[in-house]
Amino acid sequence: MAANYEDHSITNGTGVEGHEPSALQKHVMFFDTNKDGVVYPWETFQGFRAIGCGILLSTFASVFINAGLSRKTRPGKGFSPKFPIEIKNIKRAKHGSDSGVYDTEGSFVPSKFEELFRKHAKTNANALTSDELKNLLKANREPKDYKGWIAAYSEWKILYILCKDKQGLLHKDTVRAVYDGTLFDRMAKEKAGKKNHRFFFKEKM
């Protein structure tokens, strides 16, 4: 039986009560540090730092992501100088030239995900090389959708740089974890762990 959340007033971190968040909402929820359903630029910055990005990239990302997506996620509300991104409306921030793995509702589409790897992961069925990623991006391009090209390029390139292995492979399970949002938590924990490790050994030496 489907759960009836209406009686329980569950706050699920998206700013709406009563629904299981979509995959796309989960992708973004990591960045909502104070869990109020809204991602502000300083939260985007903190989130990028927490998963291991430098100050420069984190600054650029927080400016461009929040400036780019804020209006789209606030229908009828107009401009806000704090550039908030409302997670409940994040599906409105979807762009063109994407993979289609998130559908228009922000749900994960397993068949599209499998197709992505079937089409592009040629060298190794469970991973993408840098060249294969290039082909993937080219194949997804819609004509003259320059904004979409840049958005998709940034998403995939940052993911590749942060998560490729020593052989330069981006693994399928990593990409899967981007779509359900679990990747960011995992990266932040790994980064925090490494810091402690360094600290521990410095103390010992």
Ligand code: HEM
């Ligand atoms: C290092 C951080 C991030 C990485 C590596 C990343 C990566 C990705 C990737 C690979 C996709 C899939 C694109 C596709 O299917 O073609 C995606 C989709 C998306 N991401 Fe992120 N993302 C990050 C942070 C964020 C943040 C902070 C936001 C907004 C607050 C965001 C909003 C979105 C949206 C709206 C989509 C859907 C695009 C679409 O399907 O049209 N992402 N992201």
Ligand SMILES: [Ca+2]
């Ligand atoms: Ca917040």
